[in-house]
Amino acid sequence: MISVAEARARILDGLNPTGPETVALAEAHGRVTARPVIARLTQPPADVSAMDGYAVPSADAPAGAALRVIGSAPAGRPFAGRVGPGEAVRIFTGSVVPEGADAVALQEDTSREDDRVILRESAITGRHIRRAGQDFRAGEQVIAQGRRLTARDLGLAAAANHPWLTVHRRPRVAILATGDEIALPGEPIPPGGIVSSNTHALAALVRAAGGEALVLPVARDDRAAIAAVADWAAGADMLLTSGGASVGEHDLVQAALAERGLAVDFWRIAMRPGKPLMFGRLGAVPVLGLPGNPVSAMVGAILFLLPALGRMSGLSGDPPPATPARLGAPLRANDHRADFLRARLGRDSDGGLVATAFERQDSAMLRVLAEADALILRAPHAPALEAGAMVEVIRLDTPGLPAGC
Amino acid sequence: MISVAEARARILDGLNPTGPETVALAEAHGRVTARPVIARLTQPPADVSAMDGYAVPSADAPAGAALRVIGSAPAGRPFAGRVGPGEAVRIFTGSVVPEGADAVALQEDTSREDDRVILRESAITGRHIRRAGQDFRAGEQVIAQGRRLTARDLGLAAAANHPWLTVHRRPRVAILATGDEIALPGEPIPPGGIVSSNTHALAALVRAAGGEALVLPVARDDRAAIAAVADWAAGADMLLTSGGASVGEHDLVQAALAERGLAVDFWRIAMRPGKPLMFGRLGAVPVLGLPGNPVSAMVGAILFLLPALGRMSGLSGDPPPATPARLGAPLRANDHRADFLRARLGRDSDGGLVATAFERQDSAMLRVLAEADALILRAPHAPALEAGAMVEVIRLDTPGLPAGC
Numbered sequence: 001m002i003s004v005a006e007a008r009a010r011i012l013d014g015l016n017p018t019g020p021e022t023v024a025l026a027e028a029h030g031r032v033t034a035r036p037v038i039a040r041l042t043q044p045p046a047d048v049s050a051m052d053g054y055a056v057p058s059a060d061a062p063a064g065a066a067l068r069v070i071g072s073a074p075a076g077r078p079f080a081g082r083v084g085p086g087e088a089v090r091i092f093t094g095s096v097v098p099e100g101a102d103a104v105a106l107q108e109d110t111s112r113e114d115d116r117v118i119l120r121e122s123a124i125t126g127r128h129i130r131r132a133g134q135d136f137r138a139g140e141q142v143i144a145q146g147r148r149l150t151a152r153d154l155g156l157a158a159a160a161n162h163p164w165l166t167v168h169r170r171p172r173v174a175i176l177a178t179g180d181e182i183a184l185p186g187e188p189i190p191p192g193g194i195v196s197s198n199t200h201a202l203a204a205l206v207r208a209a210g211g212e213a214l215v216l217p218v219a220r221d222d223r224a225a226i227a228a229v230a231d232w233a234a235g236a237d238m239l240l241t242s243g244g245a246s247v248g249e250h251d252l253v254q255a256a257l258a259e260r261g262l263a264v265d266f267w268r269i270a271m272r273p274g275k276p277l278m279f280g281r282l283g284a285v286p287v288l289g290l291p292g293n294p295v296s297a298m299v300g301a302i303l304f305l306l307p308a309l310g311r312m313s314g315l316s317g318d319p320p321p322a323t324p325a326r327l328g329a330p331l332r333a334n335d336h337r338a339d340f341l342r343a344r345l346g347r348d349s350d351g352g353l354v355a356t357a358f359e360r361q362d363s364a365m366l367r368v369l370a371e372a373d374a375l376i377l378r379a380p381h382a383p384a385l386e387a388g389a390m391v392e393v394i395r396l397d398t399p400g401l402p403a404g405c
Numbered sequence: 406m407i408s409v410a411e412a413r414a415r416i417l418d419g420l421n422p423t424g425p426e427t428v429a430l431a432e433a434h435g436r437v438t439a440r441p442v443i444a445r446l447t448q449p450p451a452d453v454s455a456m457d458g459y460a461v462p463s464a465d466a467p468a469g470a471a472l473r474v475i476g477s478a479p480a481g482r483p484f485a486g487r488v489g490p491g492e493a494v495r496i497f498t499g500s501v502v503p504e505g506a507d508a509v510a511l512q513e514d515t516s517r518e519d520d521r522v523i524l525r526e527s528a529i530t531g532r533h534i535r536r537a538g539q540d541f542r543a544g545e546q547v548i549a550q551g552r553r554l555t556a557r558d559l560g561l562a563a564a565a566n567h568p569w570l571t572v573h574r575r576p577r578v579a580i581l582a583t584g585d586e587i588a589l590p591g592e593p594i595p596p597g598g599i600v601s602s603n604t605h606a607l608a609a610l611v612r613a614a615g616g617e618a619l620v621l622p623v624a625r626d627d628r629a630a631i632a633a634v635a636d637w638a639a640g641a642d643m644l645l646t647s648g649g650a651s652v653g654e655h656d657l658v659q660a661a662l663a664e665r666g667l668a669v670d671f672w673r674i675a676m677r678p679g680k681p682l683m684f685g686r687l688g689a690v691p692v693l694g695l696p697g698n699p700v701s702a703m704v705g706a707i708l709f710l711l712p713a714l715g716r717m718s719g720l721s722g723d724p725p726p727a728t729p730a731r732l733g734a735p736l737r738a739n740d741h742r743a744d745f746l747r748a749r750l751g752r753d754s755d756g757g758l759v760a761t762a763f764e765r766q767d768s769a770m771l772r773v774l775a776e777a778d779a780l781i782l783r784a785p786h787a788p789a790l791e792a793g794a795m796v797e798v799i800r801l802d803t804p805g806l807p808a809g810c
Contacts, residue, residue, distance in 0.1 A: 026620070152703055156602065369557050396806065404803070
């Protein structure tokens, strides 16, 4: 058996980022840049006013000065002339500061009498002026390569005048479920059978992480049938299986794929839930085999598939981030397998996170998994812990804003 | 001027959740349930084995017993007969436990000799058996109404045999940008003009929060033109404008919409960036008017639009969650306006969050906004703070897993 960290490292080693594609700015949200974004213009393009008021020459604009208003410069309609001594130009937020002016007197610090404006405060050189290039200059990198684009990034890329962006192609993940006992929701359920829950949960996870999911038809428990379905994964960036990676006599996936030339890298990991886990390669296509048990499949997907999707998307493939939390209830000592306990999160009186493991950790309990806010990380041989002890958790809830703001 | 909290409360008061629609399970990820999901079957449907091994009658299966293996029950193919005294049935994870058996002897705790299995451990009643209904029973609610569906929820809904789910329709937000000085990326830029960054940043935010964005053509600075474009928002759940909600002589949006019967609810909020903010109603369509300045627009969108989208989506419309962090650098005392300082996040040696405000907080600096990991919340009249003091931040980065795992 190998450790979770080693398994993850081996999986990542076997994966490459997808190639680039050009997409419209409006479609680029959540995509990962395959090239840096370089500003195509300077922002602001010229010195502009930060406020509504009057553009004045500061050398000639002490408190009490009455300046003649020689024009107006709405945003987008620069004043063409020059502001001389004793003169001012009406100006608005974002307007270009006209030649000859080097300060802005705030509208609320002035009074207007016909074509004169009287300053109540002395104008200070540079005051209320945004300098050309203060935000960015043409030729500067404004967004790095390998960044997942947020809404703010799209605003920045737009401001830098990019109607198109070059991003990594979404990784295509073909999902293969097998089993004579499996029905899809709403289909006739065979005697003793169950409704398949893994396929669509995994597909949603793939899409949530920026991938494209190809849901293959369920394969019957028959080597030839499984191999035939797996053939349809050709051209995918990954074939994801659930079930069939274990030692059971009826786990046929490995055997079926072996006939097609599957090179298996490993298949037993010291973890719970989800010991059987397979990684290999079927021709050019990496194969990740998750356990069939729905809870094990989802925990395995969070630990291994999400970093894999990150790596394929052009990111680093970091493990799911762990956060410190206090235990709400004691935990028993752990055995030799890393454990990922389904838990609820709350807050203590200081606002700190409190994680309380569900009493029932049976790996078939999908409802407990769906209700869980976090997985408590238990290292192999971790000692028993009292309530109040600090642990690390992987948060499953959404602790912040919707992703990609 | 009114407070941020009051403004948000008034906006939420003016909004309703969208109606329900029926979508395929595979399309329901991230959608908010409009009805609870009730299990259509019992899971497991019968007592099933939690492990690979042998189903045995515990009364007749002490350590050392040699039981006759009378059959096999692969998952999905239940054993039809009854297990009598001195008998066992080969069983696998997920297989129905046959009649007469009430325990499972683990495969690794047995040895096999022809048609006999020899137990090395005594079988214990109920051991390694998942009881019928342990996960859920037909008729039980497995997912509440008003929940944003995660990948795990989809797995649960699938297991509960729902091929279709009833969710709130995505709120439709029509986005109106105005300004003679504005060009879209890649289009000719007028003299003194800038490239519009708000529209697509806001559209991405709307989509990230589960809404549908309708990007209206940019309206020129002309009342009739603005009103004509705004008419195309009919049927939207919200008209979102950026710019034109201020006092400037050239802010025409309010004037233009007033001619169409806009009822304005308020428009000045004690906050920075982004004081001018308008909420009203144009016929049946709520109108949210964000500032034109890109940083103010995005901060306003995070504070007001995201909760509004939540409310329209069938959620509660909670304010963006705040997290405690330690200051990485001192802050000056605040004035009468709530401030939202763009900041970087790091970690201290204890793993606690450290927030350091960018030196330049100019509300036109889109690059600083895009690079920010958080907004530091500064209440009106908040005192000066030393480095190390605790503050609250709204995280803009993605601290956890991709949303919706």
